[in-house]
Amino acid sequence: MTARTASAAAGAGRHRALPALLAVASLAMAAPLLWTLLLSLKPNGELLRSTRSAFSPPYTLQNYTDILGHSAVFAWLLNSTIVSLAVTLGVLALSSLAGYGFARLRFPGRGVIFIVVLFGLAIPEQSVIIARHQMFSALNLHNTYRGLIFPGLAAPFGVFLMTQYFRATPQELEEAAALDGASRFKIFWRILLPLSLPAQATLGIFTFLSTWNDYWWPLISATDSDMYTLTVGVASSQMNFAQTNGLGFLMAQAVFASVPILIVYVIFQRYIVAGVSRAAA
């Protein structure tokens, strides 16, 4: 057997092994999700006895009916949607403007201010939560949409991302536009902003996902059940020892809360993958 034949055989082997490896990895990643889905379709009483019953019928949609039967669940869904959309749009607007300013405009203290903004990346939310809670109390912002939206608008990562993106955009584009008599704002508006759409898509999707999944701040700011977001609302509807006496209901809640996220993911899948690749690069 020649060296070339041996190399071709090894290549073919690798070719066959790779899909099998990927299939196993995919199954391992999907298994918890499938397990959650299966459990959500079983009566709680059966699961109390043994979770092995998840592999055999009968299945039921009762747990989902119970969730939808809760009078407040659609209000929580609406609250989450309003808050997530407002934060996402606000972050996009503020980060784009700030990013352009840091990348292209020259003004006194620019470097210092940029560093101060970057400090925000290093400060965990936990360290400021009490001060923020007191500030929002003084401003009477708890149990309002503004109370849920404003903290999310401070997005140093967004500013950093957009700054880097604008810095990487060729300066010549702006110079050419300036030669044609375009104003600074027109250059930003007509040229740089459309070019930054991929970065904005990435930032928007990640902001939406993190806001949708946020639990801690809504837990202590939106304490009135009318203002609960979906994450806080579904948690509140769990009984004591829900993991034991209401496992099916608990899993149905997990599935229900993740459906909107899955829809967002399916619609924006292309951008999310591109965004992750870009961030990795």
Added chain:
Amino acid sequence: MMRWPVGAAVLAAALVAVSGCRPASPGPVQITLQRFFGACDAEFGASTDVPAAEGECGIITTLINKFNADNPDIWVKVNIVYWPGYDQLSAELAAGHPPDVVTMHESVISDYSQRHLIMPLDAMLASAGIDPAGFTRAAREGVTRDGSVYALPFDNWAPLWHLNLNLLRAAGLVRDGAPVLPHSPEELLQQARQFTRATGKPYLIQSIVNDPAASARNLFTGLMQQNSDFFADPRRIRLQTPEARRVLQLFKQIRDEGLTTKDQDYTAATAAFLNGQGGVYIVGTWMIGTYEQASLQPGSPLAGGYTVVPFPQLYPGRDVTYADGHSWVVPNAKRSVQKTAAIARLLRFLRDNDFQWSRTGHLPAYQDVIDSARWRALPHRTEVARLVDTAASLPAGVQRQFTIQQIISEEMESAITGQKPIDSALADAERRVNDLLFNLL
């Protein structure tokens, strides 16, 4: 055409503006009641048929529905929180907008009463015609701080011994239809060995993995039964004692001899008892209904063979079981006379319906309910009724009891599973608890 930033800003501003829209308050006087116990609107959301409701969630939901239906001049708005809800309550108190009535464990009352965050209820209870003398002793001790009543007690609960009589009978541990129970650590070990030899199954089922309180409750009960004054000073615990060592040694030996299930969390242990995997499961009053139901199902390992008893007296000091309870507190806040009167009426309603609540399995907080024929007619209530006299909580001044239970359970688990020597675990538990209490504000 409007592009990003501007378009986004406009839409974001519009969404923010929506924040001005809040639902109008229905009803003339609104009380906000904040509770855990979950939500069950799908089944009981519109029901006012309290006797037909089941479970903690079902009964409390229909109770409030009934109160709203019977009192058209008051509207109780229910805020359901994730158990136990104290993070939210603290946040609300810090923000100056606490709810009007809140569920609180009796073991937690000191955390709030000592900082004057909840109000003494003596006057309000008097105005509602509720006499604390009617509370059971356990309930009265649970809600009284420095001579004042800080909560309306709703129930008491304690770790009980849930028994699989079918397996105990097979092991020769049922005599004249009654279970044979141990009266000392030695008897416990002897009976457990006898059980395991006869059935091939562990005598005890225990939840000791990631359980924040089960082991601590066993320790507290064991210490109280030996008259150990381990909280002589409410801000300092003493655990490096022969009494504490004895309790840990007993549970370690039970594990070392294979007389208990191992490495089970609460869910696994609960299912194990249901599936007949052991003779005795130490867990609270709230499981009575579930296991009673199982005992009525033909084919179940518990069929016709389930009963429950208080924690047996294992030490010669006194017959006592550590207990806690659920109660209703009223946070300090400025309220109108009408609202205060409405709260008093709600508390009276809750007190009058304590029997309905006691159907959950929890022990009633009122002596007249305990003495009533209808309560004693509920399954297994006569077996656990003596808890009224034997249940005891930690001294009233002890704060941060939830955290203390968690610390002690962690250290006990380390000792019982052999990860730490018993003396080290007790020393560590004592140091950690005392650090916690020393740093209280």
